[in-house]
Amino acid sequence: MSPITAPVAPSSTQATPPSAPRPMTRAQRDRLTSDLRMACMRIARRVRLESDALVAPHQFSVLVRLEERPSTPKDLATIEKVSAPSMTRTVNALVDLGLVARADDPTDGRQVILSLTPAGRETIKETRRRRHQWFASQLETLTDDERALLVQATALLERVAAE
16 A cells, blocks of 8 residues: 655755645654544434435434345344344334335244335335435535545445455
């Protein structure tokens, strides 16, 4: 991975060309780490909450898990890192909304298998559409140069996320 660098103003005593960045100090890297982490968290929160959501973020997360495959409440609680009673409340609300269906597990009568209903699939689709629409409207307020910079930043963030 290449070193993180910060732009510098030209100096008459510098041996490097004015456009060459110099390595960041530890303090600058720490500040970038904190600022970037907070910006990513804020944008994720805004996309979830500002998009006129049909269901709460934690409910949407469960719907998306069930989009991947049917599951038990226990497995969902483990994946979502919440308590079993908390997942039970979430599942009950989604069942009451008609977004999730319960069925007895054919191999274990004590277990319940949860799956998406057609309304649950439509809620996922519509929620994603609204989130995309909200975010697209935010990008429209930027200049072409700012959007081009975000194209580059997106590639870098994808690389960081993949490592």
